[in-house]
Amino acid sequence: xxxxxxxxxxxxxxxxxxxxxxxxxxxxxxxxxxxxxxxxxxxxxxxxxxxxxxxxxxxxxxxxxxxxxxxxxxxxxxxxxxxxxxxxxxxxxxxxxxxxxxxxxxxxxxxxxxxxxxxxxxxxxxxxxxxxxxxxxxxxxxxxxxxxxxxxxxxxxxxxxxx
Amino acid sequence: xxxxxxxxxxxxxxxxxxxxxxxxxxxxxxxxxxxxxxxxxxxxxxxxxxxxxxxxxxxxxxxxxxxxxxxxxxxxxxxxxxxxxxxxxxxxxxxxxxxxxxx
Numbered sequence: 580x581x582x583x584x585x586x587x588x589x590x591x592x593x594x595x596x597x598x599x600x601x602x603x604x605x606x607x608x609x610x611x612x613x614x615x616x617x618x619x620x621x622x623x624x625x626x627x628x629x630x631x632x633x634x635x636x637x638x639x640x641x642x643x644x645x646x647x648x649x650x651x652x653x654x655x656x657x658x659x660x661x662x663x664x665x666x667x668x669x670x671x672x673x674x675x676x677x678x679x680x681x682x683x684x685x686x687x688x689x690x691x692x693x694x695x696x697x698x699x700x701x702x703x704x705x706x707x708x709x710x711x712x713x714x715x716x717x718x719x720x721x722x723x724x725x726x727x728x729x730x731x732x733x734x735x736x737x738x739x740x741x742x
Numbered sequence: 743x744x745x746x747x748x749x750x751x752x753x754x755x756x757x758x759x760x761x762x763x764x765x766x767x768x769x770x771x772x773x774x775x776x777x778x779x780x781x782x783x784x785x786x787x788x789x790x791x792x793x794x795x796x797x798x799x800x801x802x803x804x805x806x807x808x809x810x811x812x813x814x815x816x817x818x819x820x821x822x823x824x825x826x827x828x829x830x831x832x833x834x835x836x837x838x839x840x841x842x843x844x845x
Contacts, residue, residue, distance in 0.1 A: 586745045590753050597757055600776055601764030609773055613780075620783050623750070627794040629804050632786075632811075639811050644779060644818045651772055651822040655829045667838050673766035681759035688751040693792075695747065698799040707801045708808070716805050723812050730816035738823035740830055 586626060593619030610648045617641045631705040750791035758784035769836045771825045775818060782814045 596612040596619075603609040617640040624633035701707040712720045757780060764777025786807045793803025829835050 580743070582745050583743050586749060590749075593753070594756055594760065597760045597780055600780065601760055601768065601773075606770055606773060609776060613776060616780065617783065620787060623753075623787060624790055626745070627750070627790050629790045629794065629807075632790055632804050632807050635808060635811055636786075639815050640779070640783070644815055647818060647822055648772060648776060651825055654826060655772070655835045656833075667767060667769050670767050673763050676766065677759040677763035680762065681755055684755040684758070685752050688755065689748055693747055694796060696796050696798055700794065700798050701801070704801075704804075708804055711801045711805050716802075719805070719809055723809050726816055727812060730820050734819040734823040737820065738826045740827070 582626070586623075589619050589622040589626065591619075592616075593623065606652055607649070610645065610652055613645050613648070614641055617645070628700045629704060631708050747791055747795040750787055754784040754787040754791070757781075757787065769838055771828070771835045771837050772822070774837065775821050775825070778821075779814060779818065782810060786810055 593616050596614075596616040599612040600609045600616065603612065617636065621633045621636045621641075624630070624636060761777040761780030761784060764780065765774050768774050768777065789803045789807045789810070793801065793807075797803070825835060828840065832840055834840065
């Protein structure tokens with residue numbers, strides 16, 4: 580019962596700011612509402628006994644991506660454009676499509692029989708992930724590092740502007 | 743009542759569709775990128791939940807989620823650099839005003 584209560588609280592902390600993100604007319608409020616949403620996801624990871632992923636989520640999503648979004652909002656005219664219309668004319672169609680897709684996904688997921696595995700997670704989550712990255716998934720690790728380098732160079736070159 | 747796999751799947755479906763609504767309806771390019779980040783988070787919740795309930799002794803789902811977090815950061819950086827470059831030459835970030843190829 581306690582776990583279900585914690586899950587409900589974390590689900591609300593995740594979903595309600597997410598709705599604020601996609602419907603707010605103030606773009607800065609939308610960007611700041613991402614923070615409780617990502618922190619709710621962090622809590623869900625801890626509830627799922629994935630502590631390393633939770634730590635990385637806080638570091639990268641809350642700490643880097645949200646700050647980057649706020650910087651770009653500052654550098655473009657979004658911060659002063661509060662009186663501009665922030666949603667386009669596809670609102671009714673978009674709402675219908677989102678509700679329909681949520682309904683279809685939930686129906687499909689609840690009607691599938693998932694093979695629930697037995698066993699318990701490894702005791703030290705970071706150790707297990709570190710071992711996995713160095714043995715089974717080393718190619719993914721190296722490729723992700725390469726993608727990080729390329730995207731860093733690309734972002735700098737793209738945002739630098741004319742010389 | 744125990745928290746089962748189904749709770750996490752329903753939550754991630756709702757989060758995904760919230761992000762999808764944001765991507766489809768917003769005019770500001772930065773707000774569209776925020777919706778994309780919500781969708782990526784929903785996929786991550788799915789992966790970690792499946793890892794916990796279907797293969798609890800392995801960490802493959804969490805490795806996948808970590809790679810997705812990294813790639814989301816890369817994509818946000820590149821996407822926001824594009825928004826900055828577009829704003830510099832087109833003077834707007836509203837995507838429905840960017841409708842011609844040459845300024």
